[in-house]
Amino acid sequence: MTVNRQRIDPPGWEPFAAKRPGSWWLEIVMFAALAVCTVMASFHTPLIDLDIWVRDFSDAHRPPWFDTLLVYTNKLGQGGIISAIALGLAALLAFRRHTVRPVLAFLVLYGMAGFVLLLKLFFPRVYPHFPRPDPGPYADAAQSLIYAADRSDLGALGESAVGAYPSGHVVNAIIWYGFVVLLVGAALTAWQRRVLLFVPVVVVAFSTTYLGYHWLTDSLAGLFIGVVIMRIMRRIPWATVALPLWLEPERRYREPVSAATAP
Secondary structure (H helix, E strand, O other), rough: OOOOOOOOOOOOOOOOOOOOOOOHHHHHHHHHHHHHHHHOOOOOOOHHHHHHHHHHHHHOOOHHHHHHHHHHHHHHHOOOHHHHHHHHHHHHHHHHHHHHHHHHHHHHHHHHHHHHHHHHHOOOOOOOOOOOOOOOOOOOOOOOOOOOOOOOOHHHHHHHHOEOOOOHHHHHHHHHHHHHHHHHOOOOOEEEHHHHHHHHHHHHHHHHHOOOOOOOHHHHHHHHHHHHHHHHHOOOOOOOOOOOOOOOOOOOOOOOOOOOOOO
């Protein structure tokens, strides 16, 4: 007699985390670095001079073939594409594991990513190649400051020209590839996880700064914020956090019946 065996995934979902964060020192350091970076980008400091130098040096040393290559690699930080892939993986895991927890984790991360957009509104700053068209001249040190007083040259660009700080692409590269590792890291090898965690961040941070899409300090701020967000995501006990029964109706079939209610 032949017995057909069908693979059934166990219920529940345990996100991959090689090691959960212990102390909060790294988050404190990241917040402090973000605060220092923000203050120094609000006044004419040596950091602003470095921003201007990096932009001008990159503009003067950007061969066309390298420019084209970096334009495409910079798309690794486009939040819409990466988050859609992450949502698809979360939905598939939710279906296979019979739990809504992966999708809830996605929604929490999506909300924190949206918080970065609020920061862009709260810290208005022009982009390095303001005002266009090419070939410049572009923003000087006074115009590049956060909360720069004189924005009379914005013209038709309007508020769309003041969303540089912090870099959303760098934040996306950290949190969404990190979330993919949280979802499917157990099925990947150690080097594959390292590639997902580090390569997109390095590529996007370099390309977005080198192409003049963002100031160097924008990319640094995005790095600080992204690290904090992912540390928070890794701290949350997604497998055991209490959820209402209406979110996990299947739980009533998995929970043992107590002696008091047993027939």
